[in-house]
Amino acid sequence: MSQALRPAHDQRFSDLIRSRTGIQLPVHRRQMIESRLRPRIAAVGATGFEGYLEQLFDHGLLDDELPLVIDLLTTNKTDFYRESAHFDVLVDKIVPETIRHATPHAPRLKIWSAASSEGAEAYTAAIVLSEAQRAGHRFSYAILGTDISHRMLERARRAIYTAEQLSPVPAELRARYTMAGRAPSHAGTARIVPELRDRVQFMHLNLMDSTYPVDRDVDVIFLRNVLIYFGPEDQAAVIARMAGHLRPGGYLMVGHSESMVVSHPQMKQHSPSVFRKT
Ligand SMILES: C[S@@+](CC[C@H](N)C(=O)[O-])C[C@H]1O[C@@H](n2cnc3c(N)ncnc32)[C@H](O)[C@@H]1O
Numbered sequence: 001m002s003q004a005l006r007p008a009h010d011q012r013f014s015d016l017i018r019s020r021t022g023i024q025l026p027v028h029r030r031q032m033i034e035s036r037l038r039p040r041i042a043a044v045g046a047t048g049f050e051g052y053l054e055q056l057f058d059h060g061l062l063d064d065e066l067p068l069v070i071d072l073l074t075t076n077k078t079d080f081y082r083e084s085a086h087f088d089v090l091v092d093k094i095v096p097e098t099i100r101h102a103t104p105h106a107p108r109l110k111i112w113s114a115a116s117s118e119g120a121e122a123y124t125a126a127i128v129l130s131e132a133q134r135a136g137h138r139f140s141y142a143i144l145g146t147d148i149s150h151r152m153l154e155r156a157r158r159a160i161y162t163a164e165q166l167s168p169v170p171a172e173l174r175a176r177y178t179m180a181g182r183a184p185s186h187a188g189t190a191r192i193v194p195e196l197r198d199r200v201q202f203m204h205l206n207l208m209d210s211t212y213p214v215d216r217d218v219d220v221i222f223l224r225n226v227l228i229y230f231g232p233e234d235q236a237a238v239i240a241r242m243a244g245h246l247r248p249g250g251y252l253m254v255g256h257s258e259s260m261v262v263s264h265p266q267m268k269q270h271s272p273s274v275f276r277k278t
Contacts, residue, residue, distance in 0.1 A: 009053040021070055021148060022208045022230040022238070036072045040065060071151045075229065078117040080124050080161075081168040083224065086253045087128045089274055094220060094251060095132050099139055109141040110218045114242065115226035116145030116202065119156030119192075120165070125222070126196045127169065127177050144214065146205035156202045159192040166190055207238050217247040225255040235261045243267055246277040 014025045025033055034041075034049045044061060046052040055061045081087065090111075098107050109129065113122040122145035129141045147153055160181065166174055178190035205212060207226065221242055227235045242252055243266045252275040254262055259273045267275040 009050070009057055012057060013053055016066075017070070017073060018231070020066070020208065021073070021206065022234040023073060024229065024231055025073070033073065037069065040068055040072065067150060071149050074147075074149045074152070076117045076149060076152050078120045078225075079168055080120045080166060082121065082124075083256055083273070085272075086222070086224075086274065087124060089251070089253075089271065090125065090220060091128050091132050095129070095137055095139060098219060099137060102139075106138040106140060109139055109220070110215060111141060111143045112214060112218045112221045112245070113143065113145040114205075114207065114221055114223045116147045116152070116156055117149070118152045119145055119159060119200070119202065120161075121145070121222055121224065122156065122200050122202075123159065123177075123192050123196060124169075125220075126192075126199055127173055130177070130196065131173065141199060143200040145200060145202045146214075147202075148204070148206045150204060153202050153204060159197055160186065160189050161192075162189050207241075208234065210241075212241060212245065214245050216245050218245050218250055219247060220251045220253065221246060222253045224253060225258070227254060227258045227261050232261075236263070239264050239267065243277055248277055250277045251275065252277070 010030075017023055017025055037049065037052065041049060041052045044052065044055055044065070046055050056065055095109070098109055101107075111122075111125050111129075113125065116122050122143050125143055126141075133139070145153075145156055147156070161178075166178060169178070174190070177193050177196055179193055181187060181189040181191065203213075205214070223238070223242055227238065230238065239252075239262055243264050246252065251270065252262065252267060254273050254275070256273045259269070262269075262275050266278050268278055270276045
């Protein structure tokens with residue numbers, strides 16, 4: 001590819017990723033982008049990043065490569081009990097409040113982990129809600145995890161984690177809610193127990209889509225550590241769509257560094273990084 005064409009391809013690539021995923025790829029992150037795409041560059045036999053872009057745009061590889069590119073460009077860092085104050089709000093405030101306002105039937109809490117990565121957030125919610133049930137609260141719950149990354153969704157459904165990943169889970173709860181891997185190939189790993197896995201479903205969903213195939217009476221949405229990758233317009237559009245999926249009085253939890261981003265007439269701040277729909 002000639003030097004003159006390169007910036008045009010670069011820009012086209014950035015624009016494409018932003019429009020398809022919301023993720024912004026500023027120029028100073030170019031090295032990170034290239035290193036993440038290295039497996040694909042090698043797989044298609046391209047000579048370097050420029051050669052790869054040329055194959056995408058000039059040789060018809062784009063449609064086949066795009067899902068793989070998106071998988072590699074997403075940042076999937078997550079942890080069990082990440083920003084654990086949110087799970088305290090869930091159990092100490094939202095569960096009792098939902099039960100108080102319920103009809104004679106035990107209520108069913110609907111939780112949505114809207115950028116679920118490999119599932120730690122959804123399963124942490126399942127663990128703390130199951131513990132609330134054990135403590136005597138009468139309710140049931142269903143959790144939906146969604147993400148744009150097929151690779152992360154596969155891992156989330158498998159629900160097998162290393163001892164290190166599970167280390168934030170208190171030992172007693174690890175013993176109750178995970179099963180150690182027996183096969184030599186699974187040494188040092190543990191799987192979330194079926195009773196919890198049955199309560200958690202995972203589905204592919206792109207937050208940039210204009211509508212989401214999700215219920216519109218969700219009690220709690222976790223939308224954490226994903227807005228930071230989007231530009232202001234996309235952030236506002238996603239929050240507006242999320243507001244449409246919460247029941248009145250439902251809660252939106254964002255990452256602690258993302259509170260400033262939530263500005264919507266129906267969303268009132270409840271506590272740091274927790275918002276409530278009016
Ligand atoms: C840093 S992880 C956050 C995981 C979890 N919410 C947490 O706080 O630990 C961000 C996740 O957002 C997902 N993501 C990025 N853009 C997305 C989009 N447009 N639609 C859905 N998920 C997206 C990524 O694939 C990634 O798994």
